Amino acid sequence: MNPDTVSQATLWRRRSADExxxxxxxxxxxxxxxxxxxxHVMNDASVALVSELLSEPTSLADIxxxxxxxxxxxxxxxxxxxxxxxxxxxxxxxxxxxM
Amino acid sequence: xxxxxxxxxxxxxxxxxxxxxxxxxxxxxxxxxxNANIRAPIERVHATLFSMYAEYxxxxxxxxxxxxxxISERRALPAWHRKLVRFAVDGRxxxxxxxxxxxLPVLEWGINLVIALRSHCFLMLxxxxxxxxGGALLLPAAPGFGKTTLCTALAHNNWRLLxxxxxxxxxxxxxxxxxxxxxxxxxxxxxxxxxxxxxAVIGPAVSGTRKGTVAHAKPPAASVVNQDVLAEARWIVxxxxxxxxxxxxxxxxxxxxxxxxxxxxxNYELLGEAAFRTVQDIVAQSRCxxxxxxxxxxxLGCLQAMVDDDG
Numbered sequence: 001m002n003p004d005t006v007s008q009a010t011l012w013r014r015r016s017a018d019e020x021x022x023x024x025x026x027x028x029x030x031x032x033x034x035x036x037x038x039x040h041v042m043n044d045a046s047v048a049l050v051s052e053l054l055s056e057p058t059s060l061a062d063i064x065x066x067x068x069x070x071x072x073x074x075x076x077x078x079x080x081x082x083x084x085x086x087x088x089x090x091x092x093x094x095x096x097x098x099m
Numbered sequence: 100x101x102x103x104x105x106x107x108x109x110x111x112x113x114x115x116x117x118x119x120x121x122x123x124x125x126x127x128x129x130x131x132x133x134n135a136n137i138r139a140p141i142e143r144v145h146a147t148l149f150s151m152y153a154e155y156x157x158x159x160x161x162x163x164x165x166x167x168x169x170i171s172e173r174r175a176l177p178a179w180h181r182k183l184v185r186f187a188v189d190g191r192x193x194x195x196x197x198x199x200x201x202x203l204p205v206l207e208w209g210i211n212l213v214i215a216l217r218s219h220c221f222l223m224l225x226x227x228x229x230x231x232x233g234g235a236l237l238l239p240a241a242p243g244f245g246k247t248t249l250c251t252a253l254a255h256n257n258w259r260l261l262x263x264x265x266x267x268x269x270x271x272x273x274x275x276x277x278x279x280x281x282x283x284x285x286x287x288x289x290x291x292x293x294x295x296x297x298x299a300v301i302g303p304a305v306s307g308t309r310k311g312t313v314a315h316a317k318p319p320a321a322s323v324v325n326q327d328v329l330a331e332a333r334w335i336v337x338x339x340x341x342x343x344x345x346x347x348x349x350x351x352x353x354x355x356x357x358x359x360x361x362x363x364x365x366n367y368e369l370l371g372e373a374a375f376r377t378v379q380d381i382v383a384q385s386r387c388x389x390x391x392x393x394x395x396x397x398x399l400g401c402l403q404a405m406v407d408d409d410g
Contacts, residue, residue, distance in 0.1 A: 021372055023379035025353035032375040037368055039361060039375060041354055 006084045008061040011099040014054040020095070022051075036094055045086055050095050057099050060084065110153035118145045125167060128155045131278030131326050132267070133165040133218075135210065141172055141184070141202050147302045148203075151281045151315065154323035166213045170206045172199050188213050197308075204305055204313045207281055211264055214278065215365055221276065222377050223365040224266030228275050229258040231406050234333025235275045237266055237385070239363035245340025245392075248288040251316050252395050253402065255296040260322035261330060270373035273380055274329035279322040281315035289314045295395055334405060335360065335387045338398070347391040348401050356387035 021032040029042045031050070042050070045067065053066060064076075064083055071079040090096040109117065109128060120126045125136040126148075139148065168188050173196065175181035182199035185192060186209040193212060197205050215223065226239035227250035236258070240246040247263050254260035261277040268275050284292055284301070289312065292299055300317035335356055351359075360378050361367050367374045388405070392398040 021375060023357065023375065023382075025357070025383065027352040028354035030354060030357050030375075030379070032372055034372060037371055039358075039367075041358060 006060060006088070008059065008064075008080075010060050011057040012054055012060065012063065012087055012096055013057045013099060014050050014096050015094060017055075020050070031095075033094055038093065040093060040095075045083075046090060046095075049086070049090065054096055060087070063087070105157050105159060107157045108153065109149070109155050109157060111157075114145070114149055117149050118142065121145055121148065124160060125169075126152070127158045127160045127162065127164070128152060129158050129326075130155060130210070130280065131262075132276055133214065133278070134158050134162060136164045136167040137206070137210075138167070138169040138171075139202070139206060141170060141199075144202050144206070148206075150300060151302060151317050154318075154320045166210075166217070168206065168209055168213065170202055170209070172202075201305055201308050203302060203315065204283065204308055204310075207283060207315055211280070214265060218265075218267065219366050219369060220269065221267040222270055222367070222370055222374050224268070224360065225264070225363045225365060226266035226360075227253075227263045228261040228266045228277075228330070229253050230261060230328075230330040231258050233330065234406075234409075235261065235330035236402070237275075237332060237335045237360075237381075238338050239266070239335065239360055240338055241363070244338060245288070246338060247282055247284060248291055248340065249338055249395065249398055251282045251284065251288075251292050251299065252295055252399055254282070254319055254322060255299055256399055256403075259325060259328075259330075260318050268332075268377060268381070270370055270377045271380075272377075273331050273384065275332065276329055277322070277326040279318040279326055281317060283310075284314050284316055286311045291395060292316060332381045332385045333409070335382065335385045336390050336402065336405075337388070338390045338392070340393065341391055342393055344391050344393045346394070346397045346401060347389070348405075349389050351387040351389045353382050353387060356385075357382045 019034050023030040029047050031040045031042050064080055122140040125138040128135050166188055171185050173183055173185055175183050183196035184199045184202045184205050185196045186205050224239055226237045227246050229236050238246050250263040260279050261275055263282040265278055266275055267278055289304055302315045304312050304314040306312040337359055357378055
């Protein structure tokens with residue numbers, strides 16, 4: 001799906017925490033998705049979204065707001081695009097869903 | 100698996116009795132956790148098999164077997180003058196017949212095939228495994244990366260061989276199960292081992308196989324005698340032989356090691372979450388590295404230093 005078609009008002013939430021098993025190491029996380037049987041390397045942003053930020057329905061605007069502090073100044077549009085891309089990928093993996 | 104070994108080993112048999120078993124009811128022998136029955140009524144391979152399997156314990160002929168393997172010769176049709184060898188396991192023929200000259204590698208590959216297809220009570224890693232000072236070194240690698248050559252050299256340099264091909268571990272446990280087997284060397288690696296390990300017992304070279312020229316190195320006696328001694332993972336080294344390369348030995352992140360180890364598991368997806376947790380445990384308790392080398396002595400020294408550094 002084209003990131004341009006995802007509204008900032010769209011609410012996202014993670015799927016059931018019971019669907020995931022985590023392996024945490026000092027240098028990162030690996031996740032096992034029980035329904036699909038797939039294993040994924042999770043970057044910091046993915047970990048934050050799936051484990052905590054999306055435990056409740058959250059809009060794209062609010063998600064971007066959380067990560068804005070870490071983004072380079074003046075790169076708002078890139079931040080939005082990257083968050084949408086990440087959310088779409090996590091949705092493909094079955095880890096998050098739109099409401 | 101039933102492991103009712105007798106107190107006798109293959110080498111305790113006379114060569115005549117050994118041949119009679121291979122040509123008759125089958126050689127009943129324990130290979131790691133497996134009770135194997137091996138029938139090979141092809142007399143020209145008997146002397147090599149007697150040497151290769153001398154240290155393996157005999158089991159009772161009426162015991163439960165993990166598998167019955169059988170190689171036999173037959174005539175090709177319509178080219179009647181050509182002889183072929185057929186591999187069968189438990190009465191089934193899993194692949195096409197191959198030239199009769201390849202009888203030895205066909206048998207060894209066949210036993211490996213049976214292990215790989217059936218042993219799903221284990222997580223099976225495509226990895227050599229050796230033990231030193233009570234810890235297991237895993238050498239996971241795709242074919243052609245020099246794993247078996249390095250493993251063969253290590254096995255003859257104070258490392259106990261658990262396997263050159265299969266890292267077997269029961270899910271949610273931490274110890275690797277030995278399954279020492281004749282080690283299949285290919286092409287140039289045969290001469291590499293002959294030169295670097297002159298004491299290694301290497302069977303006849305067989306040319307024209309799908310892997311080129313192959314020869315099997317006998318597992319050191321101590322590896323077979325101690326095939327009941329498990330070892331807990333301590334080091335994971337992903338090796339790659341590269342012609343002319345300088346030695347490179349770099350730590351590897353746990354996350355990368357996890358994914359590479361999972362990719363080198365024959366049955367990771369089949370075992371599901373149990374495999375995930377097992378790989379997690381193995382990686383968590385191990386030091387992980389990537390090794391690139393062209394000189395086998397440098398690689399041996401590097402791995403020895405890795406062990407020494409751990410104290």
